[in-house]
Amino acid sequence: MLVRLFRHFQRKCLLLLFAVCILCIYLSAFFLRAYDLKNKILCYKHVESKESLSTSMVYFDDISNANKQPIPGKAIFFHETSCSTTGIAKLNAKQACAIESTALWNPDRDIFVIFASSVGLDSNEHMPPFIGELLKYENIHLRNMDLWEYSAGTPVAEWVKTNDLFKSRFLYEHMSDYLRAVTLYKFGGLYMDLDIVVQKSLKDLGEDFLGDDWGEVVAGGVMHLNNFGIGREVSGRYLKGVINTFDVDDFLANGPTLLTQICADICKTTNRTLWTRERCSGLKLQPKETFYPISWTDYLMYFEPVAREEALKLAMNSTLIHVWNDRSSKIWNKVGTNNAYQSTAEKNCPLVWGSSEYF
Known part of the structure; x- marks a missing residue:
C-alpha cells in the first residue's frame, strides 16, 4: 500500500516538474523575444x-x-x-x-x-x-x-x-x-x-x-x-x-x-x-x-569567369544589372577578377571599383 502511494506521489511530482520545466521554457522564450524586439526597435529610434x-x-x-x-x-x-x-x-x-x-x-x-x-x-x-x-x-x-x-x-x-x-x-x-x-x-x-x-x-x-x-x-x-x-x-x-x-x-x-x-x-x-x-x-x-537580364536562378553567371562572355552578352542592352543579393551577398572576389560583374563595375562605378580590394 505504501509503495503504491509513494509511486503515485512520485508520478505526480514528475508531472509537476515537467509542467514547471515547460512553463520556464515558454516564459524564457517569451521574455527573450520581448527583449529582442525591444532592442530591434531601439536600434531604429532617432536620437536627437x-x-x-x-x-x-x-x-x-x-x-x-x-x-x-x-x-x-x-x-x-x-x-x-x-x-x-x-x-x-x-x-x-x-x-x-x-x-x-x-x-x-x-x-x-x-x-x-x-x-x-x-x-x-x-x-x-x-x-x-x-x-x-x-x-x-x-x-x-x-x-x-x-x-x-x-x-x-x-x-x-x-x-x-x-x-x-x-x-x-x-x-x-x-x-x-x-x-x-x-x-x-x-x-x-x-x-x-x-x-x-x-x-x-x-x-x-x-x-x-x-x-x-x-x-x-x-x-x-x-x-x-x-x-x-x-x-x-x-x-x-x-x-x-x-x-x-x-x-x-x-x-x-x-x-x-x-x-x-x-x-x-x-x-x-x-x-x-x-x-x-x-x-x-x-x-x-x-x-x-x-x-533583370539574368534570372535569379542563374545569378552565378555574374561571378564565374567561365560565364563572363555569355553574361555580358545577355546584359548588353539592359539599363542595369541586378545581382540578386539575397543569394550573392557572400560572394567576394579580389578586384581584377575576370567576371561579368567586375567588368560591368569597372566601367560604371570606376572610383569605387578602383578604391576597393574585394568586389
Missing part, C-alpha cells in the same frame, strides 16, 4: 542628442528636415535598412557601386541614400576609401530618417506605431519593402535596390513603371511611381495592403507578392504580357531584360 555622444562623430542630416529636399517624381532613392549599433554608416563596395553608377549616368538627378538606423561618419574610425569616393559626387546625398516620423501623413502612420514590422523574421528585407512604398508615396520618384549596377541613363524609362521578373511575381527592385495619379494609387494600395496582410514569416509576401496582386487588380488580368500602359491606367511593366 546623438551628436553629443562623440565629438568625432558627424551624423547625416534627416531627410525630413534637410535643406536639400527631393524634387517630386525626379529623385532617385536607395534604402539601407540594417541596424548599426555603433552609429557608423554601413555600406559595402557593391552597394557603393550601385550608388556611384547611378550618379555617374544621371548627373542631373539627385540620388538620396536613406539609412533607416541613424548613422554618420566618425573621423576617429577607418572609413573605407570608396565612401570618400562617393562623397565626390555632388548629386549623392546621404540621409538619416526616423521611421515613425517618416511614416506620418501616409496610410501606415498609425500601423507603424504598433511595431509589428519588428516582429518580422526578415526585418531588413521587409523594412526595405515597407520603406520604398512610403518613400514613393511621399515624394514620388525612382526606387532601386543596392545590388544593381547602372550602365546607361535612366531618363528614357519614363515614369510610373515596374520591372518584370523571371518568377511568378513582379520584382520591386527597380520601380518608379509618382506621388499622384496611378503612381500614388499603387503606393497607396501597397501601404494599405501592408496594414491588412503583413506576414512576418513570408519573405516575398510584403513585397513582390503584394505588388503583383495590386498590379493584377489594376490591370484586371494576371497575364503580365497584357500589362500595358493603356490597360493598366498608365502603369508600365518594363520587360525583364531591362533590369
Whole structure:
C-alpha cells in the first residue's frame, strides 16, 4: 500500500516538474523575444542628442528636415535598412557601386541614400576609401530618417506605431519593402535596390513603371511611381495592403507578392504580357531584360569567369544589372577578377571599383 502511494506521489511530482520545466521554457522564450524586439526597435529610434555622444562623430542630416529636399517624381532613392549599433554608416563596395553608377549616368538627378538606423561618419574610425569616393559626387546625398516620423501623413502612420514590422523574421528585407512604398508615396520618384549596377541613363524609362521578373511575381527592385495619379494609387494600395496582410514569416509576401496582386487588380488580368500602359491606367511593366537580364536562378553567371562572355552578352542592352543579393551577398572576389560583374563595375562605378580590394 505504501509503495503504491509513494509511486503515485512520485508520478505526480514528475508531472509537476515537467509542467514547471515547460512553463520556464515558454516564459524564457517569451521574455527573450520581448527583449529582442525591444532592442530591434531601439536600434531604429532617432536620437536627437546623438551628436553629443562623440565629438568625432558627424551624423547625416534627416531627410525630413534637410535643406536639400527631393524634387517630386525626379529623385532617385536607395534604402539601407540594417541596424548599426555603433552609429557608423554601413555600406559595402557593391552597394557603393550601385550608388556611384547611378550618379555617374544621371548627373542631373539627385540620388538620396536613406539609412533607416541613424548613422554618420566618425573621423576617429577607418572609413573605407570608396565612401570618400562617393562623397565626390555632388548629386549623392546621404540621409538619416526616423521611421515613425517618416511614416506620418501616409496610410501606415498609425500601423507603424504598433511595431509589428519588428516582429518580422526578415526585418531588413521587409523594412526595405515597407520603406520604398512610403518613400514613393511621399515624394514620388525612382526606387532601386543596392545590388544593381547602372550602365546607361535612366531618363528614357519614363515614369510610373515596374520591372518584370523571371518568377511568378513582379520584382520591386527597380520601380518608379509618382506621388499622384496611378503612381500614388499603387503606393497607396501597397501601404494599405501592408496594414491588412503583413506576414512576418513570408519573405516575398510584403513585397513582390503584394505588388503583383495590386498590379493584377489594376490591370484586371494576371497575364503580365497584357500589362500595358493603356490597360493598366498608365502603369508600365518594363520587360525583364531591362533590369533583370539574368534570372535569379542563374545569378552565378555574374561571378564565374567561365560565364563572363555569355553574361555580358545577355546584359548588353539592359539599363542595369541586378545581382540578386539575397543569394550573392557572400560572394567576394579580389578586384581584377575576370567576371561579368567586375567588368560591368569597372566601367560604371570606376572610383569605387578602383578604391576597393574585394568586389
